[in-house]
Amino acid sequence: MTILVIAEHDNGSIKAGTLNTMAAAQKIGGDIHVLVAGHNAEAAADSAAKVAGVAKVLLADAPQLAQGLAENIEATVLTIAKNYSHIFAPATAYGKNIAPRIAAKLDVAQISEITAVVSADTFERPIYAGNAIATVQSHDAIKVITVRSTGFDPVAAEGGSASVETIEAAADAGISQFVSREVTKLDRPELTSANIIVSGGRGLGSGENYTKVLEPLADKLGAAMGASRAAVDAGYAPNDYQVGQTGKIVAPQLYIAVGISGAIQHLAGMKDSKVIVAINKDEEAPIFSVADYGLVGDLFETVPAMTAEI
Template identity: 85%
Template sequence: MTILVIAEHDNASIKAATLNTMAAASKIGDEIHVLVAGHGAQGAAQAAAKVAGCAKVLLADAPQLAESLAENIEATVLSIAKDYSHILTPATAWGKNIAPRIAAKLDVAQISDITAVISADTFERPIYAGNAIATVQSADPVKVITVRATSFDPVAAQGASAEVETIEAAADAGVSQFVSREVTRLDRPELMSAHIVVSGGRGLGSGENYTKVLEPLADKLGAALGASRAAVDAGYVPNDYQVGQTGKIVAPQLYVAVGISGAIQHLAGMKDSKVIVAINSDEDAPIFGVADYGVVGDLNVIVPALAAHL
């Protein structure tokens, strides 16, 4: 049983979610190959070869793979899919763009967002915004799976010395083209990989107050900033700050929820955090049902006082 992990990378290094996906793959079988599809991606291939548990790296390097267009990566994967029992990607925006195309072309059912591996053909995944866990068994000859990164501890980035084998990239599908990419540059940790997250909700009242109240606390903690859907919809912050079922799924060591009521959609994105601290003026807010520590009071007083004492 040989497993293929499609690596998310930037052509120079491997993204963190790939390490979590490797951890999930290791629970399925021992023979794990990693596909690095890109252009000028030798650096990423060498990094993948060092990842613990990697037996072989397949490097597909071609101009048409430079920007990770789903159609071109899918065609390259299909050329080698017959050699694998499982094909895994991270359940990130990148992975969720690629995996469905592969599953459709292989005529198999995709198993999405798995949170646990029961056996080689049986997996757990959340449904109903995380309020229930479905156990899914698949008899498909090739199982195409996306992995919720926060549910698996990452494997070590160092420890292996796998061979790197160059394979032929599929020709440009010619049905899409890369136009531009706008990359957000952050002075603080990236939301999905941060060890500490400070999130704000509609209770902050405005975008100006979000910045005024939360940024000093986040700076003191070295934290990433997040937000509820209500705060994003109100225009307090950009939508890439959103934590929740329709935003980003996070599981940091510490999650501080400020002015967030705790709607089910938001809880689905952060309830696996190791320690949750909730600050809200409503003592009946649902967020207190999942919080390890709760403070009832005026966030405009409590948060600055907390930041001042750190």
């Protein structure tokens, strides 16, 4: 069997979530082909060819693919879909935009956000905000799957030597157009790929406190900064910082939750972190149920003291 992985990239390099997606695909076995659909994306294709375990890279290069418009990516995938038993995409905004369109056109049921591969036709995925794991079996001839990156360790970005084959891109669908993109520029690691995250909640009381209390700790640790939905809704932190079921799903080596009570929505986004440290004045806060280390106390005293000791 041959598996297609749709790569998320910036026309120059492969995004981290694609490496986790390839790890999931490798658990099935068989040859893995990677599709790089973009414009002037030769560098991204060369990067994909170096990934361990990749048999072939397919490069579809055309102006209508430059901005990753879902309709044009989908149409390009459909020209080659019949050659594959599985089509994988990362469960990011990019993958979630493309995969359902492909599944609908193929008239198959998409399997979303898998966290484990049981066999070639059976997968595990979280439901009920991660409180239960469903085992899903598919008998579709072509299985369209999105992969939750926190469920799989990434494959090595180096070590492969796959060939790069150019394929024809589908014509512009003409039903959408790229207008503009505003990209947040961060001086810190990107939230979904950071090894350490310092995250704040409603307990911080204000955006000023969020900055004053958390930034020094994050600076010393070289950490990304996150926030609960309550903190984002209150305007303490930008939307890009939100961790949770409706935000970003993360699984860093260390997650420090400051002033976060631990609503189920937030836990769904971070409970797979390797080590969780919770700081909260409420000893009954749900966050302590998933924490490896808990500190009950006033965050305005404990966090500066912790920062000073690092």
